[in-house]
Amino acid sequence: MTEENEWGLRPLAPGEVNRLRELAAAATADLARSGLVIFDQENPHWETSAGGLRVEVDEFDDAAGGIWLHWEVHPSLREATSGALLGQRLDDPVIETAGRIHEQMASAILRMLGALGYVAEVSDDDYRPFAIKVLSAAI
Template identity: 40%
Template sequence: MTPEPFTSEPAPEPATPPDDRSLDQLVADLFDQPSPPAAAEPPDEPPAGPGAGPGANAADGPGGTSAEAAAVPGADATEGVLGPRRLDPPAAAALLRLAARVERDLLAAGLNAKPYEVTPSSLAGVEVEVDAFDDAVGGVWLHWRTHPSVAAEGQDSTSVRVVMAEALVRTLAALGYRAEHGDDSLRPFAVHVLAGPASA
């Protein structure tokens, strides 16, 4: 007689206890956890021929492989990143200090200066922008923002911005800064601050 196969009901899965952590705790725990180890890849079969076999590597002679031998000279881990890279924290902090000093010194010189705003502001004056990217147009930029009433009254706000850009370059030079008229098409009539005053 052929015995009947033995079958059993699968054991019920234990109920998952409710997670009562807050959203902030979940995010913190997510970033605090180390990344899971990558799955181990099966070893490559040794190629046939002299010198092949277990333990062979590039230093052992023909037939061996190693990570050093497989690496491409000059390869960059960030080669696939598109666009400019952000500055490292020390360099970005240096730009922020320079921007704060420019804003403070322009205020002391009698000009209304404030951080840059993307949306138009009703306050006329100098806006200080920090571009923290490692490219040709990164750095500290100054924009002269005219009052909205200038355009409403039919005045040529472009002419005002051109004149004020020249005034900013000369004012910064008098304060010990190095600055120049920018050539970035996305920042018309802006002033590029290159360096602050030399330390006394």
């Protein structure tokens, strides 16, 4: 049995972590073969990369755990959106534009996963807006 960490989160069992990582790798490979660019946050130049699909494996045993796919826009749009939010310019058109792009890409990624035989759903997690949660590969 795994112990909770200092924030009260319990890590998944090693077998479940391996299953998630394998599923994430398979889904990522299939989406890359379909033409999506995979955004590599491990790349030291990730902040200036053109964007693409970011894959997150949350290895904790809670409702937020699992495989999450996030669309990352070009750095210029990320910076403009962040600047508008930090400047409290909530009516800046760049915020709406970025939101529409994220919404449309989430929809497209969800449809692509379905075509590839995966079961996935749109996030209802406030901390992961527009994310896609990969649940399983269809049998």
